[in-house]
Amino acid sequence: MDRYSDWLLLGMIFGTGGKRLWQVMEKTDDPAEMCERILSGKADFLSDSEKEKAERVSADEAERLIERAHELGQQVVCIGDENYPKRWYELEDAPALAFYRGDISIANDSTVIHTVGTREPSKYTLSLINVLCADFALRGFTVSCGLAEGSDTCAAETVLGREGRVLAVYPTSLDREYPKDVGELKDKLAEKGLLISEYSPEYGGRMNFHRRNKLAVALASAVVITEASEDSKGLDNAVRAMDTGRSVMVVPPHLLYSKRYFGQRDLLRKGCIPIFDGSDAVRVLAERQEISAERYGLKAGVSEVHTEEKQEKIRKPIRELSGVESKIYELLKEKSPMSLDEMTARSGLSMMEVLTCVTGLELEGIVISLPGKRYELDS
Structure with missing residues (x-):
């Protein structure tokens, strides 16, 4: 076994996306050593359910899934690799292993803006996403989205149409059809951006959108809310961003008294930053010294005289x-x-x-x- 198979085997026993794995790994920093202890029956710290899982899984199965990932055109990255997403190190429950299609360097070498909307956006929101995300792409930002139908797919299509880069964290394995009927979009995204998931091929569990949001926000410098009702699940992204010190920018509501925009209204009341175009994102991130304003297309004021x-x-x-x-x-x-x-x-x-x-x-x-x-x- 290599370290990719080791980490995958440990994830199959202790679960993907949880803190338990890292609690166990406090006993050793070597995944191969931990796997050997478990498979030889010398791990007396396992719970009953973990013992049952350890008996069902095998090193051969972990190796087979790594091979399967490669057959599907996926690459594998694990914690400690040079190209592992550096911002994930901030997480106490960082993924030990991730599967991806596309350019993994995007996660480390670009400024990411994570956009959040709704599955049923208004015409106003769709037109706004077209303008705003085109602006982000032309300025050189990488645009992140959940790739769900509606606002997310609109954002991805807009950015790709402008030859920009899109990053999408998956709530399930990359080989699973999610969302439906976007296979062509996924292929284009993999060519121009990055699809990444902590779930191995053939994963059959429930899709974990809260975990997806956590990983996506961690990779971003800012979160932009394009449309959200008062009870929108997308607001979880804003909460996570505020908790981790990311900038939260909010598109002002189209109609002040329409419930479909109450989530935006409440975020603005809490002091989140209104955004009208890409220059607002440049200004905010430059003020936080995360980017150079000149690199992202924000020009200084000039004389209005036109002789x-x-x-x-x-x-x-x-x-x-x-x-x-x-x-x-x-x-x-x-x-x-x-x-x-x-x-x-x-x-x-x-x-x-x-x-x-x-x-x-x-x-x-x-x-x-x-x-x-x-x-x-x-x-």
Whole structure:
């Protein structure tokens, strides 16, 4: 057996995602030694149920499941490996072993924003997720989500559509169909991001969403709540984030007296930070000294004076613009600065189309954001 099989065997005996394993491992820091003691009957500290499990499992079965993971295109990482997610070391019940598809370095080498919504989001929330997550992706953040239907899949599709990175922690094994009918999305996510689970292939137990939330929040620098009712299970993510010192940002409610947004209302009352676009996330995380504002696209304020001389110096776009982008570019070339409302009225586009467009142009350095949510072309 190697250490991956050792850790898996111990997880099969003491349970996945619990503190019991680490209580037992206080007796030794060597998983191979612990496995040998258990399999040889020398572990007198086992409970009756643990003894029964130890009699049912075997080293061969642990090795077979590791092999099965590789057959399914999964990789394995265990605690102590160089590429093990470093933020999980903060947990007293950190996973000893994890199975993943994709780029494991994302968990350590990027700034992760964990988004939380609902399985039945409003049209307002869906449009907002499209704009906000596109902004996150274009700025270089990794977007984390639970990959459930509704808000999560919308966030994942939006980020992947912008060639961004998505991270998803699974509440069950990666080979299990969860959620239904998202096999193609999972494959795309594995190509551009990271799918990770502490459950081995063929796991048949109940899905553990509370545990999933705990692991996902631990990997993130901030949690963003896009929609939550007063009794939303997604609020568990916000509680865990506040308990561990992560920033919690909340999209302001669309309708103040609609119960579907009462979770957001209550979080804002508790002092959580309202978020309107990606620059708010940059500002908050930069103030906490977790990121460099410049790296994530937040520009300093610039003069609002737009002279004829500056008009002549406006640089041409570095690439061919789309139809919508060209329309906004020509409007700003004709008159700058211009507010979102004015661009919306003059272009005939929707507010969301304009906001998405100018956000992308701003991140590419074609457009500059000014105080008061006004925009002009960069020179």
